[in-house]
Amino acid sequence: MFxxxxxxxxxxxxxxxxxxxxxxxxxxxxxxxxxxxxxxFLGSSLGIHPAxxxxxxxAGNLLATFAAIALSGRARDAVxxxxxRRTGATEGxxxxxxxxxKVATALEKYGVPGVCLLGPFVVAxxxxxxxxxxxxxxxxxxxLWMGISIIAWGIAFGIFGSLFLAAII
Numbered sequence: 001m002f003x004x005x006x007x008x009x010x011x012x013x014x015x016x017x018x019x020x021x022x023x024x025x026x027x028x029x030x031x032x033x034x035x036x037x038x039x040x041f042l043g044s045s046l047g048i049h050p051a052x053x054x055x056x057x058x059a060g061n062l063l064a065t066f067a068a069i070a071l072s073g074r075a076r077d078a079v080x081x082x083x084x085r086r087t088g089a090t091e092g093x094x095x096x097x098x099x100x101x102k103v104a105t106a107l108e109k110y111g112v113p114g115v116c117l118l119g120p121f122v123v124a125x126x127x128x129x130x131x132x133x134x135x136x137x138x139x140x141x142x143x144l145w146m147g148i149s150i151i152a153w154g155i156a157f158g159i160f161g162s163l164f165l166a167a168i169i
Contacts (some may be wrong), residue, residue: 003168009165010047010169021048022056029060029154036061036154044161054158061150065125066143072130073139103131112137116145120153 013021029039030086036058036068043053096104112132119128129146133139 006046006168010165013043013048015047018049018052021052025053025056026060026063029057029062030064031060032126035120035125036150037120037157040154040158041161041164044158047165050158050162053155053161057158058151058154061125061154062147065129065146065150068126069129069133069139069142069146072133075158076134076136100131100135104135107132107135107137108129113145114142116142116149117152120149125150133149 016024025039025043025048028034029036030041031039033044036054039057039060040050043057044050073113103115110118115128115130115132116125119125122128129142132142
């Protein structure tokens with residue numbers, strides 16, 4: 001039954017024009033927890049050529065994540081500037097949330113590269129990237145390592161999806 005479903009989906013996707021395939025995968029890559037890795041895996045395993053599936057899923061994930069990082073950075077700047085103007089308080093005076101404490105602990109333990117590369121196993125990149133910036137990590141490092149992570153995981157899972165397709169068909 002599962003193979004029949006996959007075969008039918010493969011036939012459906014194979015009949016689409018390349019631009020339609022890209023149009024389906026870019027938004028899929030932008031969805032948290034689907035991102036570049038699941039988008040490229042699904043695209044490749046359903047018969048979309050990896051040269052189309054991987055860049056489309058990666059592009060959607062990069063756009064969504066970088067937009068979230070930019071918004072988070074601007075929000076952090078506005079909040080910290082407003083807080084220090086009003087009360088003279090420093091950025092460490094507020095009580096951090098449980099999620100923020102977990103991200104801060106991971107940041108201290110693994111650094112920006114480790115959190116960005118290992119983060120997809122725990123939380124979506126659209127959440128971990130902005131959380132890093134909100135904690136005060138350098139935006140340039142977060143952009144760089146999040147981009148490397150998104151591209152690397154997209155390529156790895158796209159290849160895995162192609163191998164999966166070859167194994168079942």
